[in-house]
Amino acid sequence: MxxxxxxxxxxxxxxxxxxxxxxxxxxxxxxxxxxxxxxxWTDRTAGFSVDRGASWIHGLTDNPLTELVAELGMDAVEFTVGSYQAGGRPIADFDEEHRRFDADETRRWLADIDTADDLLLQASAASAPGETYADVSERAIAASGFDGLRAARVRAFHRHRTEEQCGTDIDRVAAHGLDEDAIDGDEVILPGGxxxxxxxxxxxxxxxxxxxxxxxxxxxxxxxxxxxxxxxxxxxxxxxxxxxxxxxxxxxxxxxxxxxxxxxxxxxxMGVFDKVFLRFAERFWEDGVYAIRQHGEPGFPWHSWYDVSAVSGEPMLLTFAGGDWARRIEAMDDDAIVASAMQGLRANYGDAVPDPIAHWITRWGGDEFSLGSYSYxxxxxxxxxxxxxxxxxxxxxxxxxxxxxxxxxxxxxxxxxxxxxxxxxxxxxxxxxxxxxxxxxxxxx
Ligand SMILES: Cc1cc2nc3c(=O)[nH]c(=O)nc-3n(C[C@H](O)[C@H](O)[C@H](O)COP(=O)(O)OP(=O)(O)OC[C@H]3O[C@@H](n4cnc5c(N)ncnc54)[C@H](O)[C@@H]3O)c2cc1C
CATH class of the missing domain: 3.50.50.60 (FAD/NAD(P)-binding domain)
Structure with missing residues (x-):
């Protein structure tokens, strides 16, 4: 025994x-x-690593994984966008007309999200029991005094951040639901899987x-x-x-x-958060950006594509679906999901962007030994x-x-x-x- x-x-x-x-x-x-x-869960069938579950060490400071990974000799690549950051690293931001932000627009956007997030912290600290993250997000946006377009961008960002961090929609998460979300130090991904x-x-x-x-x-x-x-x-x-x-x-x-x-x-x-990896024959997006992001209303449902080429050595983008959208794509076939995600990319990079040559799609909500991706x-x-x-x-x-x-x-x-x-x-x-x-x-x- x-x-x-x-x-x-x-x-x-x-x-x-x-x-x-x-x-x-x-x-x-x-x-x-x-x-x-x-x-x-690392898929190595293509001859390189595709992490179908976790990819990131979320913050190297005071994290037991930092030493563990080093002691095991696992290679790590800095990739500090794993927690739906607005900035801090180069991001190709696209506006509602699918034009790339210039430096001034980027600066204004980062200032707006800083203001809104400070107000959001105050709103959640003052929230009543039973209130949701949607409630405090709306209160923060109202307090910011932002006009229509700026408010819509912040609203979309709060929504998408909740879908990625919690795997659910913003009106299902508690007002304090993202209190634990601070990241200490850089984030890394692991090319060996x-x-x-x-x-x-x-x-x-x-x-x-x-x-x-x-x-x-x-x-x-x-x-x-x-x-x-x-x-x-x-x-x-x-x-x-x-x-x-x-x-x-x-x-x-x-x-x-x-x-x-x-x-x-x-x-x-228990949230649902799924990954869609797209491997391309050639790179069509800019060098040196960690992610591509669609702002505002056109960012529903696809809004962020992460350049994970450093893991595979191949031109690869990773996009996510969280919450209700994740549950919906799990019922779609792979071709329909890829076509839908490509629509979002082509809106910014043009119709000439070719289809991916391979893809990997997860369905954690339907996985009988997980029945979801993570808790919130x-x-x-x-x-x-x-x-x-x-x-x-x-x-x-x-x-x-x-x-x-x-x-x-x-x-x-x-x-x-x-x-x-x-x-x-x-x-x-x-x-x-x-x-x-x-x-x-x-x-x-
Ligand atoms: C798509 C996705 C992306 C993620 N990204 C990140 C990330 O980048 N960074 C990060 O830090 N975290 C990430 N996470 C979260 C992270 O993967 C989990 O928090 C962590 O791996 C959970 O470990 P665990 O041991 O609690 O659960 P699990 O890894 O789920 O282990 C539980 C085990 O129990 C087994 N089991 C289930 N039912 C039974 C049964 N009846 N009998 C016997 N065994 C059973 C399961 O098969 C499983 O192996 C991600 C998760 C997902 C799904």
């Missing part, structure tokens, strides 16, 4: 399992998929792939975990399945979980709900994963830290996060 069963081999699961095993425990990890990494990280941390662990957990029976004496084909027993379990799976009742708990855990599961939202603070929820989700149950059940970390939910480092916290609680001791890299072998295809 194992000491601990970890359910899910994403970054939270492998972190918890590795630290528990290093602490002397017998650990078994049960993973439903036929691969390790969960929402860190982000899933090298969870796969390296998985080295030496007992991970059973293809084991979809369907039921967890628990008492203070221990846990009995049932998969479609097997039964596993242990003194305790760490549950790291995504919030989408918990919300859908994908695992039956007996006895039922207490309200301290079911409350956050119900109140927090829905109207009526609070950041405290993230940590409350990790309240130990009966001394034997520990929840971890990005949704269970309040300061940086929806991130790789938040998920990792939640796995670290679960291991510390179980071992009853502080564990230096740096010890995670000990004995981890760099793994790639």
């Amino acid at each position: 194992a000491d601990t069963i970890v359910i899910g081999a994403g970054i939270a699961g492998v972190t918890a399992a590795r630290l528990l095993q290093a602490g002397g425990q017998r650990v078994v990890v049960l993973e439903a998929r036929d691969r390790i990494g969960g929402r860190m 982000y899933d090298v990280l969870p796969r390296s941390l998985a080295a030496g662990l007992d991970i059973r792939l293809g084991q979809q957990v369907v039921a967890v029976k628990w008492s203070e004496a221990g846990v009995r975990v049932e998969t479609a084909s097997d039964v596993f027993e242990a003194a305790r379990a760490v549950v790291t399945v995504p919030l989408g799976v918990l919300k859908a009742g994908g695992i039956r708990f007996a006895p039922e979980l207490p309200e301290v855990v079911t409350g956050p599961i119900e109140r927090l939202g 603070v829905a109207a009526g929820a609070s950041h405290a709900d993230h940590d409350a989700l990790a309240t130990p149950v009966g001394g034997v059940l520990h929840f971890a994963g990005e949704a269970a970390w309040s300061t940086d939910p929806a991130t790789v480092h938040g998920a990792l830290l939640s796995g670290h916290r679960a291991a510390e609680r179980i071992l009853g001791a502080e564990i230096p996060i740096a010890s995670l890299a000990e004995g981890a072998r760099p793994e790639s295809d």
Whole structure:
């Protein structure tokens, strides 16, 4: 019998399992998929890395990933636009008439968004319970005194930022929903593929792939975990399945979980955020820009294209769909999605822009082992709900994963830290996060 069963081999699961095993425990990890990494998933079928899940380390300062990635020898490329920044790095901004902003327009736009964001912070600080991010955005725009076009640009920007950061529409997010959104330091992407990280941390662990957990029976004496084909027993379990799976009742708990855990599961939202990678035979956009951005009304639904050519060495753009638009594209076929995204690009670069020679499209909302992309603070929820989700149950059940970390939910480092916290609680001791890299072998295809 194992000491601990970890359910899910994403970054939270492998972190918890590795630290528990290093602490002397017998650990078994049960993973439903036929691969390790969960929402860190690198597609290498084309001979280069395409990260279908996470791509960015969101802020290198005070981030445990910074040292970990360096110790594992993973190459990193600076790419500080991963959090829907308006500026800070060169961006090809296009106006409503599809003309490129000149330097003055860019300066005015950045000043406008700074003003609006300061007002938005004040509005969310003064917001009443139950108010949404849409409410405080509108209040900030009204307070700015901006006229029609300037107001419309700020409004579109706030909407798109929410869709990207939360995977949902602005009127579903709590007024405080993006409070945790500050980025400390540069951001980077990983040309060798982000899933090298969870796969390296998985080295030496007992991970059973293809084991979809369907039921967890628990008492203070221990846990009995049932998969479609097997039964596993242990003194305790760490549950790291995504919030989408918990919300859908994908695992039956007996006895039922207490309200301290079911409350956050119900109140927090699970967003949908999908990626569309477009590979072109030749580059048709300008050198030296991190992203192309369409402002104002014409930016619905496609508004931002990120130049990720540094990852593949090929001319590649990455665009996103979040919220309702993401759910809608998941029902469309690939050709229709590519045609739609190309319409947005051609509006700015001309009808002569050729079709892409390859594309990669994700559908995380329909992925049965994720049922969404990441969690967000829905109207009526609070950041405290993230940590409350990790309240130990009966001394034997520990929840971890990005949704269970309040300061940086929806991130790789938040998920990792939640796995670290679960291991510390179980071992009853502080564990230096740096010890995670000990004995981890760099793994790639
Ligand atoms: C498109 C996209 C882009 C993103 N971009 C970024 C980014 O750039 N930077 C960033 O920091 N974060 C990003 N994120 C978020 C980041 O990927 C996640 O926060 C993080 O990987 C979550 O790790 P986790 O261990 O909590 O969950 P997961 O990685 O989802 O791991 C949970 C595991 O549980 C397994 N599982 C599910 N159900 C069962 C079951 N019944 N039985 C057994 N196993 C089960 C799943 O298969 C999965 O492997 C992105 C996510 C998506 C979807």
